[in-house]
Amino acid sequence: xxxxxxxxxxxxxxxxxxxxxxxxxxxxxxxxxxxxxxxxxxxxxxxxxxxxxxxxxxxxxxxxxxxxxxxxxxxxxxxxxxxxxxxxxxxxxxxxxxxxxxxxxxxxxx
Amino acid sequence: xxxxxxxxxxxxxxxxxxxxxxxxxxxxxxxxxxxxxxxxxxxxxxxxxxxxxxxxxxxxxxxxxxxxxxxxxxxxxxxxxxxxxxxxxxxxxxxxxxxxxxxxxxxxxxxxxxxxxxxxxxxxxxxxxxxxxxxxxxxxxxxxxxxxxxxxxxxxxxxxxxxxxxxxxxxxxxxxxxxxxxxxxxxxxxxxxxxxxxxxxxxxxxxxxxxxxxxxxxxxxxxxxxxxxxxxxxxxxxxxxxxxxxxxxxxxxxxxxxxxxxxxxxxxxxxxxxxxxxxxxxxxxxxxxxxxxxxxxxxxxxxxxxxxxxxxxxxxxxxxxxxxxxxxxxxxxxxxxxxxxxxxxxxxxxxxxxxxxxxxxxxxxxxxxxxxxxxxxxxxxxxxxxxxxxxxxxxxxxxxxxxxxxxxxxxxxxxxxxxxxxxxxxxxxxxxxxxxxxxxxxxxxxxxxxxxxxxxxxxxxxxxxxxxxxxxxxxxxxxxxxxxxxxxxxxxxxxxxxxxxxxxxxxxxxxxxxxxxxxxxxxxxxxxxxxxxxxxxxxxxxxxxxxxxxxxxxxxxxxxxxxxxxxxxxxxxxxxxxxxxxxxxxxxxxxxxxxxxxxxxxxxxxxxxxxxxxxxxxxxxxxxxxxxxxxxxxxxxxxxxxxxxxxxxxxxxxxxxxxxxxxxxxxxxxxxxxxxxxxxxxxxxxxxxxxxxxxxxxxxxxxxxxxxxxxxxxxxxxxxxxxxxxxxxxxxxxxxxxxxxxxxxxxxxxxxxxxxxxxxxxxxxxxxxxxxxxxxxxxxxxxxxxxxxxxxxxxxxxxxxxxxxxxxxxxxxxxxxxxxxxxxxxxxxxxxxxxxxxxxxxxxxxxxxxxxxxxxxxxxxxxxxxxxxxxxxxxxxxxxxxxxxx
Numbered sequence: 001x002x003x004x005x006x007x008x009x010x011x012x013x014x015x016x017x018x019x020x021x022x023x024x025x026x027x028x029x030x031x032x033x034x035x036x037x038x039x040x041x042x043x044x045x046x047x048x049x050x051x052x053x054x055x056x057x058x059x060x061x062x063x064x065x066x067x068x069x070x071x072x073x074x075x076x077x078x079x080x081x082x083x084x085x086x087x088x089x090x091x092x093x094x095x096x097x098x099x100x101x102x103x104x105x106x107x108x109x110x
Numbered sequence: 111x112x113x114x115x116x117x118x119x120x121x122x123x124x125x126x127x128x129x130x131x132x133x134x135x136x137x138x139x140x141x142x143x144x145x146x147x148x149x150x151x152x153x154x155x156x157x158x159x160x161x162x163x164x165x166x167x168x169x170x171x172x173x174x175x176x177x178x179x180x181x182x183x184x185x186x187x188x189x190x191x192x193x194x195x196x197x198x199x200x201x202x203x204x205x206x207x208x209x210x211x212x213x214x215x216x217x218x219x220x221x222x223x224x225x226x227x228x229x230x231x232x233x234x235x236x237x238x239x240x241x242x243x244x245x246x247x248x249x250x251x252x253x254x255x256x257x258x259x260x261x262x263x264x265x266x267x268x269x270x271x272x273x274x275x276x277x278x279x280x281x282x283x284x285x286x287x288x289x290x291x292x293x294x295x296x297x298x299x300x301x302x303x304x305x306x307x308x309x310x311x312x313x314x315x316x317x318x319x320x321x322x323x324x325x326x327x328x329x330x331x332x333x334x335x336x337x338x339x340x341x342x343x344x345x346x347x348x349x350x351x352x353x354x355x356x357x358x359x360x361x362x363x364x365x366x367x368x369x370x371x372x373x374x375x376x377x378x379x380x381x382x383x384x385x386x387x388x389x390x391x392x393x394x395x396x397x398x399x400x401x402x403x404x405x406x407x408x409x410x411x412x413x414x415x416x417x418x419x420x421x422x423x424x425x426x427x428x429x430x431x432x433x434x435x436x437x438x439x440x441x442x443x444x445x446x447x448x449x450x451x452x453x454x455x456x457x458x459x460x461x462x463x464x465x466x467x468x469x470x471x472x473x474x475x476x477x478x479x480x481x482x483x484x485x486x487x488x489x490x491x492x493x494x495x496x497x498x499x500x501x502x503x504x505x506x507x508x509x510x511x512x513x514x515x516x517x518x519x520x521x522x523x524x525x526x527x528x529x530x531x532x533x534x535x536x537x538x539x540x541x542x543x544x545x546x547x548x549x550x551x552x553x554x555x556x557x558x559x560x561x562x563x564x565x566x567x568x569x570x571x572x573x574x575x576x577x578x579x580x581x582x583x584x585x586x587x588x589x590x591x592x593x594x595x596x597x598x599x600x601x602x603x604x605x606x607x608x609x610x611x612x613x614x615x616x617x618x619x620x621x622x623x624x625x626x627x628x629x630x631x632x633x634x635x636x637x638x639x640x641x642x643x644x645x646x647x648x649x650x651x652x653x654x655x656x657x658x659x660x661x662x663x664x665x666x667x668x669x670x671x672x673x674x675x676x677x678x679x680x681x682x683x684x685x686x687x688x689x690x691x692x693x694x695x696x697x698x699x700x701x702x703x704x705x706x707x708x709x710x711x712x713x714x715x716x717x718x719x720x721x722x723x724x725x726x727x728x729x730x731x732x733x734x735x736x737x738x739x740x741x742x743x744x745x746x747x748x749x750x751x752x753x754x755x756x757x758x759x760x761x762x763x764x765x766x767x768x769x770x771x772x773x774x775x776x777x778x779x780x781x782x783x784x785x786x787x788x789x790x791x792x793x794x795x796x797x798x799x800x801x802x803x804x805x806x807x808x809x810x811x812x813x814x815x816x817x818x819x820x821x822x823x824x825x826x827x828x829x830x831x832x833x834x835x836x837x838x839x840x841x842x843x844x845x846x847x848x849x850x851x852x853x854x855x856x857x858x859x860x861x862x863x864x865x866x867x868x869x870x871x872x873x874x875x876x877x878x879x880x881x882x883x884x885x886x887x888x889x890x891x892x893x894x895x896x897x898x899x900x901x902x903x904x905x906x907x908x909x910x911x912x913x914x915x916x917x918x919x920x921x922x923x924x925x926x927x928x929x930x931x932x933x934x935x936x937x938x939x940x941x942x943x944x945x946x947x948x949x950x951x952x953x954x955x956x957x958x959x960x961x962x963x964x965x966x967x968x969x970x971x972x973x974x975x976x977x978x979x980x981x982x983x984x985x986x987x988x989x990x991x992x993x994x995x996x
Contacts, residue, residue: 027144029144
């Protein structure tokens with residue numbers, strides 16, 4: 001069985017920030033669903049790794065969490081961006097674009 | 111700046127882990143349920159849907175673990191695990207743990223106490239301004255012992271003529287006085303001081319003012335008093351209003367003008383001075399002019415830029431001039447200046463400095479033993495556990511993690527041992543700090559010394575535990591094959607180290623035991639020595655009527671009345687007075703001139719100890735009169751002054767002649783002759799270690815001395831007779847303080863009696879026993895460990911038909927070699943150390959063969975027993991079991 005690809009730590013953080021920025025407050029399963037949809041199943045994220053990542057980002061103060069009831073009447077922990085998180089998203093996005101640009105130049109070079 | 115938020119959240123995670131675990135469970139469960147719901151919506155059966163959800167999630171337990179690791183402080187948590195595991199390990203090996211902690215405690219405790227004592231007595235500077243520039247001046251004359259006290263005119267000359275090297279010089283003496291407020295007199299220990307005492311020391315008052323040069327006045331002046339800080343605090347509750355108050359000082363009106371600073375207890379070490387009074391208080395009549403009256407301790411401050419060598423050179427010039435100008439009193443005089451710290455012990459060459467050095471060395475030996483023992487124990491334990499360690503590393507424990515585990519154990523051990531050492535040291539400090547000396551307030555600032563504790567702690571922990579850690583490093587490297595082999599044997603190299611360590615232990619404890627044995631032997635010889643008097647059935651109590659203002663006539667009347675009252679008490683066989691009863695207060699000493707006797711060339715007038723006693727003294731103490739008669743009622747103020755001399759004095763000054771009727775005088779009081787009326791049997795006077803020396807007795811009816819000890823021989827219980835005597839004193843002189851109430855036997859056990867010998871003997875005995883215990887533990891550990899390691903070998907031998915005796919020889923043989931080599935080294939070391947110990951042994955020989963033989967045999971028997979037990983166990987091994995060990 002092929003193992004699901006590990007995602008770079010920083011990349012996963014950025015994915016969480018961007019997802020929460022786009023769809024607003026969401027629980028872990030919802031975030032996982034959203035990432036899977038957007039990646040069109042290209043990224044086979046091991047859903048378990050999401051939770052330590054969420055904790056890490058929350059510890060850094062970029063997101064906060066609270067328990068809420070879902071539309072299906074389940075208790076779930078909802079995560080949302082903090083002001084620090086929004087700022088961080090802008091910084092991280094710029095950083096990622098620079099890095100991606102460099103990678104593609106590197107790979108396209110002869 | 112997010113790290114602190116992270117840390118905060120992690121610390122919270124550490125403490126609220128149960129609540130957070132619960133949260134995490136809920137969160138993950140809701141995730142799985144949502145995924146399951148979604149799968150059902152996609153058309154799966156509920157069972158398949160749940161299964162797919164779990165697969166998609168990829169391991170709930172792993173996620174939770176990763177999450178937890180992220181949440182708390184895993185490093186701290188694993189330290190917690192290490193600690194828990196270490197404690198479990200200690201519980202499984204209680205003997206090892208107890209011995210290791212005990213070794214640490216003894217090593218650290220003993221050293222802390224001994225070093226603190228030395229520090230207190232010798233090293234701590236006087237709490238005055240620039241104490242390193244203070245010089246203590248003493249006087250030496252050919253044929254006489256160094257005199258720490260100097261006459262007033264000599265002091266004036268030193269101060270004036272030594273001005274080239276000393277910026278100032280002050281003088282003081284110590285005495286006891288009565289300080290009465292509201293009619294109740296306190297006995298206070300006083301420094302009678304020159305007016306510049308405080309200014310030269312550079313001290314500031316805690317209240318009021320200190321004594322000034324202008325306070326040193328004529329005899330008629332009303333004295334001013336400066337109180338000692340602790341006396342002010344205990345007696346006057348630190349009331350600043352005490353300044354300016356009028357009190358009665360030895361029955362005369364006086365004024366309290368101030369309080370000395372808190373940290374200052376007087377210029378002498380160890381005595382807590384309670385009052386300071388300017389001269390002429392406390393000084394004998396005629397002190398200003400008579401050079402024979404030596405009573406002042408002199409201290410000078412070096413001029414800036416002058417070294418001690420230069421000061422000594424300057425002082426020699428002064429001394430030579432004094433010797434030339436006053437040949438009668440100061441012929442051949444040599445003045446000596448020493449640093450204050452060096453001068454604390456009167457006889458530096460072989461005095462307390464030497465004793466301190468000796469006990470420092472002994473304590474260091476105990477520390478060495480403790481370290482060696484600990485190293486041995488930890489090594490043995492590491493050896494025993496190498497299998498466990500190899501197993502752990504095989505199961506994936508990282509090397510770092512395993513070493514950390516072993517380190518944790520050692521650190522815990524060190525901390526527990528340090529704590530126990532701290533308790534032991536503090537307890538002993540307390541016990542020693544509470545010593546008092548016959549009612550004199552002794553200042554023992556025995557504050558626990560943290561630097562010393564740190565030193566001993568570091569020495570033990572570093573040497574013991576780090577040495578012990580070496581095998582851990584090696585063990586942690588052990589590979590799996592170790593487990594498959596039957597036993598993990600020490601390499602022979604390491605076993606040799608351990609054998610050497612045990613030899614060292616045996617040798618060191620032999621030295622300690624020899625020293626202890628020598629002290630005990632000396633003490634027991636001293637106990638059987640002839641005292642010259644009979645201490646049984648005698649009680650003492652002391653008083654000084656000048657403390658309530660009695661003059662000589664009043665004092666004589668008081669003592670006469672008191673003796674009459676006490677002698678009429680029921681059960682009293684005999685009662686008398688003596689100022690410096692045997693082994694009590696320090697006897698007085700004066701240079702004397704003897705009619706018809708010339709001192710050998712170059713020697714000054716002989717300095718002789720004497721006592722001033724009432725009639726009945728010889729009867730009360732049962733001191734035999736070998737010739738002539740004792741002092742009695744006939745030696746009153748109207749008859750010529752009589753003296754009783756001891757046998758040594760008679761033999762020294764009138765060899766081959768009849769001493770009765772011979773005369774002598776005090777060098778300081780020429781023309782006042784004492785006529786010998788009797789010769790007493792030699793005995794102990796100042797202390798029990800003294801050799802036989804000249805001594806004489808004068809009658810207090812002819813030569814009055816205010817301080818007296820009442821001595822009563824009776825067959826009534828001591829408590830009862832002392833209570834009766836106290837009542838008699840109170841009835842004769844109301845308000846007169848009484849002190850030093852004890853039986854003669856108790857006094858003999860005191861500071862001037864056996865205590866001074868018993869203390870070193872006890873200390874040496876304790877150190878020796880500690881050494882023995884530590885060596886035994888070490889030896890037993892090594893031998894039994896070797897035997898255990900050999901179980902397999904023994905099994906094979908026995909299966910092949912070896913006789914148990916041969917096995918016994920095998921096991922015992924190795925121990926025997928260690929013991930014999932250790933003992934031989936110990937004997938050699940004791941003989942080598944003998945010259946260092948010689949000075950401290952009052953009776954006996956530092957290389958006393960009986961003591962060395964006895965200690966060697968004792969040690970041999972005990973250590974061989976420690977070898978024999980494991981050997982016997984090894985012998986009983988069932989070959990089948992030993993082989994199955996494989």
